[in-house]
Amino acid sequence: DAGVIQSPRHEVTEMGQEVTLRCKPISGHDYLFWYRQTMMRGLELLIYFNNNVPIDDSGMPEDRFSAKMPNASFSTLKIQPSEPRDSAVYFCASSLYRDNYGYTFGSGTRLTVV
């Protein structure tokens, strides 16, 4: 398996623009997580899904953020409109609950909003 695949690796956008981050989890994993990492706040959980259903989105900072998982092999995190304070590294991770081997993270998307 190629692991968790995120795209793009880097995104630079202007304030006010819409940004869409993409994630392909490991095949067969039943949990998918979106995290955001900054120096100040570390890794913050934004939202997670179980079998494509959102379970907890309490970490989504504002209504500007939305996430979907239309099928088991794809998820998106959208920010509309983007703001400079959204600049961070966004990670997607997936896991198989039964195995409890921890999460497998993607390489992340570094988002810069100017």
Added chain:
Amino acid sequence: SQKIEQNSEALNIQEGKTATLTCNYTNYSPAYLQWYRQDPGRGPVFLLLIRENEKEKRKERLKVTFDTTLKQSLFHITASQPADSATYLCALDISGYALNFGKGTSLLVTP
């Protein structure tokens, strides 16, 4: 509020020595605790999971202890090598199956 505290100061040690990293937590009753390694520009990589009823777990040169009374986990790397240099994150389960992460401790192993 819930807190996970890891030493924010970098830990510098000499090759061959044992590195010990600390993770303290408050206002959690975790069923398990996990440790991850993160290299610059990469996502965290899972290392070990220890459950609340386990006192110690080992994997090759790694050893993790978990004291639910002290609310503390210790992460040891024995016979450390320069390749062990990275940031190490501890994580606790919260409601459901999600993890909260500490900010990590940077380890530098010098030859």
